[in-house]
Amino acid sequence: MRTPFIGAHSVTRSTNLADAQCINLFPEIVETKNGKDVGALYMAPGLDLLGTVGSGPIRGLHTVGNTLYAVSGGACYSVNTAFSPTTIGSIGTSIGPVSLINNTTQLAFFDGVNGYLVASGVLSTISLPAAGPVKATYQDGFGLVNSDGTNNFYQSNLNDLSTWNALNFSSATTKADNIVAIAECRQSIFVIKQTNTEVWIDAGLAGFAFQKLQGVFMEVGCVAGFSVARAGEELLWLSSNTQGQGVVVMTQGFQLRRVSTHSIENIIAGYSTISDAIAYVYQQEGHVFYVLTFPSANATWVYDVTSSAFIGSPVWHQRAAFLNGAFNRHWGNAFALFNGKLVVGDYLTGNLYGFNLSTATDNSSKRKWLRSWRALAKPSEEPVTFSSLRIDMQTGINVPAG
Numbered sequence: 001m002r003t004p005f006i007g008a009h010s011v012t013r014s015t016n017l018a019d020a021q022c023i024n025l026f027p028e029i030v031e032t033k034n035g036k037d038v039g040a041l042y043m044a045p046g047l048d049l050l051g052t053v054g055s056g057p058i059r060g061l062h063t064v065g066n067t068l069y070a071v072s073g074g075a076c077y078s079v080n081t082a083f084s085p086t087t088i089g090s091i092g093t094s095i096g097p098v099s100l101i102n103n104t105t106q107l108a109f110f111d112g113v114n115g116y117l118v119a120s121g122v123l124s125t126i127s128l129p130a131a132g133p134v135k136a137t138y139q140d141g142f143g144l145v146n147s148d149g150t151n152n153f154y155q156s157n158l159n160d161l162s163t164w165n166a167l168n169f170s171s172a173t174t175k176a177d178n179i180v181a182i183a184e185c186r187q188s189i190f191v192i193k194q195t196n197t198e199v200w201i202d203a204g205l206a207g208f209a210f211q212k213l214q215g216v217f218m219e220v221g222c223v224a225g226f227s228v229a230r231a232g233e234e235l236l237w238l239s240s241n242t243q244g245q246g247v248v249v250m251t252q253g254f255q256l257r258r259v260s261t262h263s264i265e266n267i268i269a270g271y272s273t274i275s276d277a278i279a280y281v282y283q284q285e286g287h288v289f290y291v292l293t294f295p296s297a298n299a300t301w302v303y304d305v306t307s308s309a310f311i312g313s314p315v316w317h318q319r320a321a322f323l324n325g326a327f328n329r330h331w332g333n334a335f336a337l338f339n340g341k342l343v344v345g346d347y348l349t350g351n352l353y354g355f356n357l358s359t360a361t362d363n364s365s366k367r368k369w370l371r372s373w374r375a376l377a378k379p380s381e382e383p384v385t386f387s388s389l390r391i392d393m394q395t396g397i398n399v400p401a402g
Contacts, residue, residue: 003375005391006039008304008315010263018263022317023327023370026287026302029310037392041371044302044319045284046359047331050343050352051083058345058352060109061336062100068338069107069118071098072350076109076116076123081339083352089123091116097226097278097334099145101138101161108161110136110145117162129154129166135181135225139189140202142209146179146191153182153191155208168208172198174217181225185235185251188213192228195221195241199254216254224277229290231281231305236290238268238277246274248292248303259303261314271297280335281305282342284355291319293329295347300330322368331362360397 009022022041029039054072062069068079074094077085093111100109107118108126110133115126132148143156143164151172157163172179177194184190189200189210197218203211222228223240230236231250236259239249246268248260260268268274273296281290288305300319307315320327331353332344342355353363361367375386 001376003389004373005371006037006041007373008307009301009317010261011267012263013266019372019374021370021372023320024318024367025369025371026289026304026317027307027315028287029307031310043357043360043369044317045342045355045357046367047344047353047362048356048359049363050341050354051079051085052350053077053079053085053345053352054087054350056345056350057095057347058334058350059096059111060098060100061334061338061343061345061352062102062107062109063336063338064102064107066339068336068343069100069109070345070352071100071109071111072345076118078118078121079338079352088118088121091123099134099136099226101136101143103138103141103143103159103161106161108136108143108156110134112148115145115164119162124162126162126164128164129169135183135228137182137184137189139184139187140209142202144182144189144210146182149178151177151179151193153179155210165207170200170208170210172212174198174212177221180222181228181237183228183230183235185230186233186253188254190235190251192222192225192237194223195219197221197256213254218254218256220249220256224275226276226278227292229279229281231288231290236279236281236303236305238274238279238292248290250305259308259314261316264301264314264316267299267301268294271299273297278333280332280344282335282337282355284342284357291330291332291335293333293347295329298329300332320368321362322366327368327370358397 010018010020012018024044025041053070059071076088130147133145136145141159143161146153154169172191181192191198199213199216200210223245227238235251249256250259279292290303293300304315319330333347334345
């Protein structure tokens with residue numbers, strides 16, 4: 001008798017129906033369909049320490065050429081390819097995610113209170129026409145940033161992230177709610193509000209260059225601005241609308257589709273706070289992962305975009321640090337591809353780590369993996385006794401000599 005050991009995380013409201021946990025493991029299917037089985041569960045990547053930047057937490061990472069920029073605690077740093085940091089300057093906040101963009105000569109970032117510019121290694125404050133800059137994006141030489149608690153978003157001067165004309169702004173007014181995030185994708189600007197989403201394009205207009213794309217409108221918004229992340233040519237985020245919230249959606253052109261499962265949605269519904277959710281996307285060995293962390297709930301969930309497309313149904317797993325005898329949120333707080341490495345920043349310290357599928361620890365700390373599943377693919381009407389269980393497992397990986 002075969003048992004459904006390989007699979008995604010799926011714990012339903014009734015655990016008698018489905019009780020399949022998958023923590024720090026992800027399924028990979030044999031695409032050629034000629035393997036010894038349909039697939040396997042692989043270890044989620046461990047963490048190799050690359051360097052330490054400031055006191056932490058790492059609030060944002062952004063790569064510009066051969067330099068990695070990091071916002072750690074209350075300061076901004078540049079990091080070279082040897083992962084040696086240089087302090088650029090201090091900022092006015094020390095916690096919370098930041099949004100970073102760049103052009104060919106300037107880096108700008110926004111912390112929900114102020115905007116900051118890095119040019120020629122010097123940090124300065126950007127004079128913005130509105131308070132509370134939150135999420136920023138960049139297209140065609142323009143920086144764009146939304147103002148917290150409003151439906152307004154602002155545009156920088158062309159090829160100049162230091163100058164933001166007070167008259168160069170517009171409002172997303174299809175419905176009377178506020179902008180939560182803005183993101184560039186498919187040469188378009190997705191203006192994601194609390195209950196709906198508009199799409200804008202660069203129309204080359206005088207002053208504010210962008211205009212709303214008529215006929216394109218989505219009746220789904222976002223509950224957590226920093227949950228928005230781009231995977232290739234699509235965006236993912238934690239959604240909300242006038243009917244409810246807590247469903248993860250993914251764009252499909254200018255449409256949206258649900259990619260979370262009832263299992264994941266049931267878990268999210270149990271969190272007291274979800275508006276602080278943050279996310280990033282990375283790709284490793286062909287798997288594109290959307291990593292969604294709930295800081296207040298101390299939990300991280302990962303959607304495997306690649307396996308989901310191959311299988312035809314959503315594939316999720318939990319990613320967790322093992323601390324004090326319990327699973328906690330994953331260490332990763334921000335991500336950037338830099339110097340050929342998949343770099344994540346620590347949510348507690350200033351450590352930078354590299355994802356490594358061959359590393360069985362998190363910065364030399366022990367890790368734990370968990371897989372639970374229903375013994376039978378279909379429930380039996382009669383009691384079944386199992387006298388043995390055989391799992392085909394590759395063992396002895398990274399065991400020290402002797």
